[in-house]
Amino acid sequence: MSRARTARRIAAGAAYGGGGLGLVGAAAVGLVLAEMQFAKRTVGTGLPDPPRADGLYGSEFGGPEQSPGPLHLGMLGDSTAAGLGVRRARQTPAALLASGLAAVAERPVQLRNVALSGAMSDDLDRQVGLLLDDGAPAPHVCVIMIGANDVTRRMPPTQSVRLLTSAVRRLRLAGSEVVVGTCPDLGTIEPVYQPLRWLARRVSRQLAAAQTIGVVALGARTVSMGDLLGPEFAANPREMFGPDSYHPSAEGYATAAMAVLPTLCAALGLWPESDRLDVSRDEDILPVAKAASAAAGQAGTEVTAARGPWVLLKHRRRRRVQAEDLPTPPHPGPDTASTGSSPAGV
DSSP: OOHHHHHHHHHHHHHHTOOOOOSSOGGGHHHHHHHHHHHHHHSSOSOOOOBOOOEEEOGGGOOTTSTTOOEEEEEEESHHHHTTTOSSGGGSHHHHHHHHHHHHHTSOEEEEEOOOTTOOGGGHHHHHHHHHTTSSOOOSEEEEEOOHHHHHTTOOHHHHHHHHHHHHHHHHHTTOEEEEEOOOOGGGOTTOOTTHHHHHHHHHHHHHHHHHHHHHTTTOEEEOOTTTSSHHHHHOHHHHBOTTSSSBOHHHHHHHHHHHHHHHHHHTTOOSSOSSOOGGGTOEEEEHHHHHHHHHTSTTOEEEEEETTEEEEEOOOOOOOOGGGSOOOSBOOOTTOBOOOOTTOO
């Protein structure tokens, strides 16, 4: 069965309450679970809690009291969104995105990161509640990075997509633009061996495609995390991955953030590129399932709604940066504070 067809089935099951299959068929469960337990003992352990990066970025563009006031950015998801594996708040993807958004908008950005290391999609309802239920205005835009733990812990993909789309729907109804970084390709993680590597790649890409189908229908945009964003990771794994060979390093997070930033800015109408297609870069307008399948296999690809069942498949230009290239915010919160962690989760 093609990835597009599988993704349609998962998305349809999520929409209509279907069950769906877990990670693998019953015949392979024993072997896969053994491989998975070995992988969990190998990666994601011994890391300190991620630093908190909440605060005001781009204060050089004006204070909170000046009109029109800061843009509000919310960050949700798992340890990739929280920034597990780096020591400084400014190295987290949320801080990088807030700094980049402030520079493009020439306007301060107020960041609130509610992501939790180890989170699965069933934690998104709680995270959305933290952003919306405290009486503060809804964020202008939210970024969600989720899905890896759903795969490794065998959450049914239809349930995973249903929980994600529910969170996106709440944010959209509250008036927030939403960008979803879809499930990364877990087949690229070095300590994961065959046959789990092949199975993890297959299922994580299927989930990424189904996530795209579900959230684009709600007016959100997706960016494929793919193999943790492109040839840089494949070519320089020692440089792009952190000490556990699983979570990104500071430079890896910077590369990932710069892949998401153009779509984040485009969601707010701030990116100079238009939504016109650039055929020289293999951009196209496609049925949503076909576009979602293509994006899942090509890291850094954006999918956004166009008309009816058709969507735009975009490859927005980005530049590679070092984490140190972006300024330290004046009020990011203490570097030693934590968003929480789970040693076995992403």
